[in-house]
Amino acid sequence: ASYIMAEMDKAGRTYSKLAADTGQGELVKMLHALLALIPN
Numbered sequence: 001a002s003y004i005m006a007e008m009d010k011a012g013r014t015y016s017k018l019a020a021d022t023g024q025g026e027l028v029k030m031l032h033a034l035l036a037l038i039p040n
Contacts, residue, residue: 016030
């Protein structure tokens with residue numbers, strides 16, 4: 001994970017870290033928010 005985060009930092013990409021115990025409902029909300037940003 002640290003390698004991927006370092007590569008994303010180098011590329012100027014944003015990302016979010018999630019705790020291992022993040023609930024399914026919270027993950028679904030985050031996915032819906034991301035999908036809303038993707039044009040159809």
